[in-house]
Amino acid sequence: MAHLNATSHPIEFFDMFISESFRHKTILDHSNANAWKNRAGSVVYPNCTPFLEDEIDKYIGLFIRNGLNPVPDMRLNWSNPLESFVYGDERVQRLFPRGVQRYKELRAFIHVSDPYAKPAKDKPFIKIQDIIDHVISNSKENWVLGRYLSLDEIDIGFQGRFAHKDKIKYKGEGDGILLDAICDRGYFYVGHFRHSPCPIVEKNASPLHNRCLYLVEQCNAACPQTWNTLFFDNLFTSKNFMDWLYARNRFGAGVCRTSGRGLPACVVQDVAKKKAELEAAVGTVKVARSSDYKVLAFSVYDAKPVHFMASLHTSVKHVEKTRQIFDALAQQKVEIQYKRINVIDDYNYNMNGVDRCDQMRNQYRYSAVCKKANVEKPLSHRLFNEAVASRLCNMESFKALRLSMASSTGSKREVVLLNCLARNGGFRGTH
Secondary structure, eight states: OOOOOTTOOHHHHHHTTSOHHIIIIIIHHHHHHHHHHTTTTSSSSTTOOOOOHHHHHHHHHHHHHHHHSOOSSGGGGGSOTTTOSSOOOHHHHTSSTTTHHHHHHHHHHOOSSOTTOOOBTTBTTTTTHHHHHHHHHHHHHTOOOOSEEEEEEEEEEOOSOOTTOBOOOSSTTOSEEEEEEEEETTEEEEEEETTSOOOOSSTTSOHHHHHHHHHHHHHHHHOOOOOOEEEEOTTTOOHHHHHHHHHTTOEEEEEOOSSSSOOOGGGOOOOOOSHHHHHHHTTOEEEEEOTTSSOEEEEEESSSEEEEEESSOSOOOEEEEEEEEEETTTTEEEEEEEEEEHHHHHHHHHTTHHHHHHHHHHHSSSOOOOOOTTOSSOOOHHHHHHHHHHHHTTHHHHHHHHHHHHHHHTOHHHHHHHHHHHHHHOOOOOO
8 A cells, every 4th residue: 555645646546546557557458459459550540559658648647637627529629729719729739749640549449458358247347347356456455444334326327338237217327337335435445336246145135235245245354343334225224134234243224115124013104194193293203123132223203204224323312413594584694403313313424425426426527536644625626636637648747848948938928827827737746
């Protein structure tokens, strides 16, 4: 594991997950093999030569940059700015000696896995399996799990044709590829694709719960800490799942469906259909505990009945909370006190780890975030991506060249402009 501190460049964080050796060896070798396999020197790409290490980095950097400053087609970056009012970027145009043609060759032949590997039913993601394994392995190696974790499904939007693409209407990403994942405060720790074969770790478990327990066992193998709590929604919650987690030294907590999940009938509350019934039901709390005292089940009637199951908590009680609201009469924010059940309070604050991971992945379509040690404010997601793209594309040396040229010409206006550009992407190096 790399030693990172407040002066570490964002590229060092990036290298922890998609390492330089993986880019310069695995991706480079597979891409050149794919070019050879598909006759790179044919009529379509007659001048294609073997790819170089820096070209792989620049290609990846371009896509990170495009997440920050998107264009509908990457090739538009090579437009002539004198002919196009919108597109054309000199910095991108200088990346490859043969310009957009080299970009097209990279796009045609870039490959992260062995191009000669044959697809098989037990390896549905063979074309990307190498990078999946690499990232997940590094994710586990470079993180120590905290006390509260979240378990949920991640939808990776995908518009192309793929046998294992799911029709998804309940997520903003739309149709795509699903994987179950465990995250810690937005950090992706481990995941498993729904349609990828999974070892049987609990013979009586459903395929969904078996995948989740497989992830838990990966956490146990990679991180020595025990009795972390997994928070999840009603897709996952059941009495059996709670017991299986407990047997693996993990607590669980989640909203629960009322049927088929082992929720005791004594805590089930029906939806009130009349106004008088609703007024009488609001605030009602029902609690039960399993005979082995491992799992607690309860329900509370809010706007409608909400049912929970948890192995973390030993009791259900109200906790005092405060929040600010806008007082229309005073025309200012005022602080009010209210009560919330402890189990719900813990759930609300800790369930969103996977959602935060999704948010960062979707914000610039490239998932990466870090917090510099001993620094008051975290490095923003945007600046992190900007610094990584700049380093991969070797833009820091380009800025230095432009500043040197401007200095030699003595053009004060150009020097001021280029200094502004330099400040926008200027990061301290690591060597």
